[in-house]
Amino acid sequence: MSRTGNQLARLESEEVARxxxxxxxxxxxxxVYDHDGFDLIRRRREPIVKWFDYYCGWRVHVEPRAGYARLFKTTQRPDCTRPLFDRRRYMLLCLVCAELLASPTTTVDVLTTRIKQAAxxxxxPSFDLDRRSDRTALADVLTFLEENGVIEGGEHLRADPSLITRLxxxxxxxSTVDTIEDLTRETRYESAHRSLWQRHSTMRRLIDDPVVYRDELTASQxxxxxxxxxxxxVQxxxxxxxxxLEERAEGFLVVxxxxxxTDTRFPDDDSNAKVAALLLLDRLAQGPARFEDLVEEARELLTKFRNWxxxxxxxGGAGRLAAEGLALLEAFGLARTENGTxxxxxxxxRYAVEELHD
Incomplete structure (x- = not known):
């Protein structure tokens, strides 16, 4: 292969990976949200679609004219540690999407009235724009839809029904199931060869979780x-x-x-909870702790830095800070709570503080 050919092949592989x-x-x-990113996915859609299908069993739908690409990530282990919204906002998102499917062109005032009536x-639970919490929740939902190209406009809204159905x-x-377990059930693996599920389920765990410990994998995986x-x-x-792929005695980590x-990083200082989580790790480095011990650690931190x-x-602030910090540690695979410990x-x-010696 010529030098030019090698350069083109290298560029393609780099763009597919990106x-x-x-x-x-x-x-x-x-x-709308990421023009350059979407354009790259559009140009390299064939190898990108094949990668997700072969290694993860996930479907990718690219719609060049509508201007979006959707990865349909499915799992039998729903992750509740990193939700997009809280329960209230998820409820509003469903109501907003249902109303926009019925009337793709509308105004914020009309949409608000219909949401209130639908609820x-x-x-x-009632929805009332006189409540600041409801105004903020609705604004967050509309911002999410606008950033993802689902709606356009300010006071007058225009929605893309096809994209709503892709969410x-x-x-x-x-509408065809009664439980979450049925909702995430993938019937394709019931008649497929065992190795297909092994490949897909193992890759899903590795690329979707911050760290995968051996004791969290099934014997088959x-x-x-x-x-x-x-x-x-896998490699x-x-x-x-x-x-x-980094492999240690305890487990595996994709870097x-x-x-x-990475949808979120740790450590960084973009939230008080992440700062607190890093400091709670120092306490846990001394040995196992009860949640009450972590609350006391957070209380001392808040007392020491009263302007932070x-x-x-x-x-109750110390308890909330400790709970949010601990939730982050568990979400990133850095701590585990068992029987109250x-x-x-x-x-x-990786985050241990190393002492410097002369």
């Missing part, structure tokens, strides 16, 4: 990951995505050096 990681970080990429008719990634229609064939498949797939595939974390400088997990060693 496109894969962009979709991992943000499963709905729109030209009352369905026996849901839900469940493998079956919600661990057998696949530790076999020569399975290991080669090849992760390499094609521009990442590397994206460019942090493109003002939202928590009130009654919190223990630091091996991956937390």
């Amino acid at each position: 496109g894969v990681r962009l979709l991992l970080a943000r499963p709905l990429v729109s030209a 009352a008719a369905d026996g849901l 839900l990634a469940a493998p079956v229609p919600p 661990l057998a696949f990951l530790t076999s020569p064939t399975g290991r080669k498949v 090849t797939g992760i390499g094609l995505a521009g990442c590397t 994206d050096a460019d942090a493109i595939a 974390a003002t939202a928590y400088q009130s009654d 919190v223990r630091r997990l091996p991956a937390a060693a």
